Amino acid sequence: MEFRSPPLRDEAQDVTALLEALAPEHRQSALETARRLVEGARARAEERPYLDAFLQEFGLSNQEGIALMCLAEALLRIPDDDTADRLIAEKLAAGDWSAHAGRSDSLFVNASTWGLMLTGRLVDLPVSMTGDAGGFLRSLTQRASEPIVRQALRRAMTIIGGEFVVGRNIEEALRRSAREPALALASFDMLGEGARTDADARRYHEAYVQAIEAIAAARPAGQAMAGASVHTHSSISIKLSALDPRYALLHRERTLGQLLPRALELWRLAAERGIALTIDAEEQDRLELSLQIVEALMSDPLTRGREGLGIAVQAYGRRAPAVIDHLLERARTLGRALAIRLVKGAYWDSEIKRAQERGLEQYPVYTRKASTDVAYLACARKLLGAMPLVYPQFATHNAHTLGAILALRPEAQGFEFQRLHGMGGLLYDEARRQLPEFPRVRVYAPVGPHADLLAYLVRRLLENGANTSFVNRFMDERVPLDEVVTDPFVQLRSFDSLSHTGIAIPAGLYGSERRNSQGLDFGRANTLEWLQQHVLAETSAARRHCNFATAQELTAALQSAAAHSREWAARGVDDRAAMLERAAELLEERRATFMALLIHEAGKTAADAMAEVREAADFCRYYALQARRLQGSPTVLRGPTGETNELTLAPRGLIVCISPWNFPLAIFAGQLVAALVTGNTVIAKPAETTPRVALAFGALLREAGVPTEAVHVLPMEGRAFGEIALAHPALAGVVFTGSTATAQWLNRRLAAREGAILPLIAETGGLNAMVVDSTALPEQVVDDAIASAFGSAGQRCSALRLLCLQDDSAERILEMLEGAMDTLVIGDPAALDTDVGPVITAEAARKLHAHIERMAARGHLRKRCALPDGLSEAERYVAPTLIELADVADLREEAFGPILHVVRYRAQELPQLLAAIRANGYGLTLGVQTRLEYTRQRAFADSLAGNVYVNRNMIGAVVGVQPFGGTGLSGTGPKAGGPHYLSRLTTERVLTINTTATGGNTALLTLE
């Protein structure tokens, strides 16, 4: 039985349902235990691990902590010394290191820290050095380019990493586990960044197999035979994202076909060897899918009767209580024991960000820390109540959480606690010391080479560095005991609002003035079913016959729009803005229809179609807001007494809008509503290939109250339209998005007109580059390059065309990129799992193929994906292709499809590279992937690009957030979706009235 997410409720409702989870006497007991534990641990402060002291001093609240985190994240992966030195110099210069010297009595934080870095050993440095730690550190900063400093810092990062990682490989980790009592009971985790390629997934799978075998082999002889529970010895934790690069609900069939057999093999092997296996919890949008995998493992007939299968559940997830109910029901029905590891959750900040970006109705996680704590205890109670059907594993480092669990089950049997290696050791030592019957404590023990531990490390540093984190504060004597140990139930009751007032729900992201557009949660099966039924199967509108307008019809429309200009202009801006807001509501109500049109008429994938409907709705709301600001009331200008001066922005008159096929709704709507809301009447010509969606939007505007005469949508062949429309005497301006060549034609036509000189807003193409230095994270580069170059089949003007890789890390990135390209699903956009649909026409495909052939003939072809057999309309498909060029200048024209060009550059040649990119004359988008301020600043300063994106993809500009548009050959500006766009569609007028003419300066004369 599949898990179905419960219907969404307000966060306050979810939290209220938890508030009675603990009886008052349990809460009291929890507080008392927690206080005793913290007091006991604080009294033994000298025993705390170096790392605890280090993190307490260098947290996220100070520059130095952040600098060290940046170093830790990037330094070890940088292959070339020059770049490593630059990063070190930047990060050391960013901090006031002497402020920390002597602040902690821990050797690790004191000047000896740096001695440790320099020598690799913890040494007592001479007094001369420790006495003037600040001076010592200053001199270190100045010597940043010396090899010794680089070596020292690399070693230091390895040491910090080593505090979190138990071994570089499983053998090393097992040896350490045998040696150190604290690590005797562990759950080993093979570190990795999540597979990007099938080769990665196979490698991780193999590593898990080896680890299971090694853990089993290392088990003391006889333990397996003794009939003891699997939970009495060390186990393994696995991440499903490591087993398949496309682990997502949209790729459910693939996941079940590829990932499931791998997971099943691992579980069978673990069961066979008597090793417990836990599936880690990852992002919330993978929750439903992960439960399908668990269900399949639980139902496996070959492992019937074996204990040891486990899953982690994140209490910060608002579905966690429902997930636990579901798991308990499945365990009961299938007659399978299950281990459930209850964690709070490690991805809170990214869950919040993702939900905002996707315009989700609700956050999938709580927004208050106390809610997470309370939810944890509500879930814990369910688990404790279901023993022995489940074996609860409580993963926490929080003394209150620990105390509350002991309050709920004082006999403390039948479950275990878990902690992360490097965290919480002292707390659990103290618990064991104070409470003789304390249950077993398992340590989550990450294993992996240092280069792979970075992402893990940063997550842990973030976790520990946050002020809300228990670990961050509990040993800090400056924080009173009552602040460290608080009752989250009391805390919640003290808030006016149960949702965090500093974190608006995604719809409220832009405050009260404008609602964020609604997105869809592609991680829920309900959404995908809705898509299937109401969007993907709905082809009728896209098949409807569509007549092109004749020259006579165009002329009549121009006459009508011109004649109606004054009347429309006379409507107040409030009226017009309200119509746009109504249009946005209608768009969202009918998103199924519009998405279906985009998919079936324009070849968009479901995700792209969704994003486009959102963008159109955002344009409506944003321009409504801007128009009210600009035209709501005149700007009163200061001047001499006795006269008034007022500036107003008046409509221009009749505006012609010409839009392209690649965003047949968003760009079409954006141009049109901008012109309309400022009081202009509009003739809009959609692209020849995508008239239906445009006509549907025109009809929607009329429904929203825009008079028929004010807006005319006329599908027509471009040149014929232009010849007539641009010659019309009433024309007051042109808004165009499309090719540079057409923009120039329009410009010349306008210039040749007699009479008033008219404005042209043109947004054109680009030769967009992404500059990647060797500090960048390869996985992120690959994700962003794939999305930017092949998303929408490369048919975005913002798309990445030229990937510029520093040669030191180029090969590694290219290999990963090629592997990731192989996982792309090319095919019918009406299939849910399609990543790359067709290009717009067979003619466009032919041109792109000709480009690829030309490049191949010159020996530049590096990779061309295979097209699947049996594609209908095969002539419209272009397989994602990678072309390696020797020089930036070799790319002269925009290939508007899924073709990515690559060049390599040397670190010292960054300025020349940027100059070469600039020399192509375009300036639309630029991507930069770096951890160096130097690269970021240089790239921004040296580029013409209108939109520069750092450490993210370079597509999908959001209205009002990333106003979009280029410079140079890429367009005239002003930027679409920006605060200056509307003013170009208006004309400025100033009214000066001499108020003294009618009887003297009364204002002045009546002054007291």
Ligand SMILES: Cc1cc2nc3c(=O)[nH]c(=O)nc-3n(C[C@H](O)[C@H](O)[C@H](O)COP(=O)(O)OP(=O)(O)OC[C@H]3O[C@@H](n4cnc5c(N)ncnc54)[C@H](O)[C@@H]3O)c2cc1C
């Ligand atoms: C053995 C073990 C295994 C683990 N496995 C996983 C796993 O599979 N998946 C996973 O995601 N994590 C996993 N973790 C990490 C775990 O989520 C964190 O270590 C845990 O959240 C820390 O909780 P705490 O009780 O120690 O700390 P506390 O400091 O009490 O709590 C920190 C928690 O509060 C949350 N939080 C912070 N601010 C807010 C806010 N404003 N609103 C709501 N919540 C907030 C944080 O995200 C975090 O979850 C594991 C941890 C351990 C010990």
